[in-house]
Amino acid sequence: MRPSFALAALIPAAAFAATFQVNVGANNSLTFDPPSVTAATGDTVSFTFQNKNHTVTQSTFADPCTRMTTPKLGISSGFQAVPPNATQFPSWSFTLEDSTPLWFYCAHDTPVNHCHMGMVFAVNPTADKTAAAFLAAAKALATEADLAQPSGGPHAHPSGSPPGPPPGGPHDGGPGNGVPGRESSVATALAVVGLLAGLMW
Numbered sequence: 001m002r003p004s005f006a007l008a009a010l011i012p013a014a015a016f017a018a019t020f021q022v023n024v025g026a027n028n029s030l031t032f033d034p035p036s037v038t039a040a041t042g043d044t045v046s047f048t049f050q051n052k053n054h055t056v057t058q059s060t061f062a063d064p065c066t067r068m069t070t071p072k073l074g075i076s077s078g079f080q081a082v083p084p085n086a087t088q089f090p091s092w093s094f095t096l097e098d099s100t101p102l103w104f105y106c107a108h109d110t111p112v113n114h115c116h117m118g119m120v121f122a123v124n125p126t127a128d129k130t131a132a133a134f135l136a137a138a139k140a141l142a143t144e145a146d147l148a149q150p151s152g153g154p155h156a157h158p159s160g161s162p163p164g165p166p167p168g169g170p171h172d173g174g175p176g177n178g179v180p181g182r183e184s185s186v187a188t189a190l191a192v193v194g195l196l197a198g199l200m201w
Helices: 002-010 131-139 144-148 183-200
Strands: 019-024 044-049 052-054 057-059 080-082 091-095 102-105 120-123 171-173
Touching (some): 120 131
Parallel strands (some): 019 044
Antiparallel strands (some): 052 080, 057 102, 091 171, 102 120
16 A cells, blocks of 8 residues: 555645636626635636626625725736627636635726626635625625616726736736636546556556
């Protein structure tokens, strides 16, 4: 049995990491799809921006539609505008440093506030702080002006973009094209085991 333990020790932890794909604004909707994921340390969450102009900006459960400022500035993708009839779509990703809950929203607020319309996303929500409660808190902030706009209506470009992602926190990255779930990562790990086993014989 010792060789099997040795083989397992040689497999990098990254081989078991998963990449979760999230679609932003698909079908002209003000949504993240899926609206939440449960991920582990080392996993990556990759966002693909599909329509209009959106962000992925870190907030807090207590204040869902405001960028987090403490204990440090929350990460953000910045505004990602996608023109009509686009055939290529920008993406942005980050890697989890731990499994604590993370909360995100779209910071686009003209002519309708996307967050107030429920465009929020959660990583590792808990039984006490659920994704549904986070969504409800965001929608509770909606104004009459927000509600007067169709949810898929015109989205003006913002007058400015938020500052880029700060260092630290979950590691953000460039375009991510990972496969959702853990299946491909586990398959890679098994291939590594097979290769190492062959070398030992």
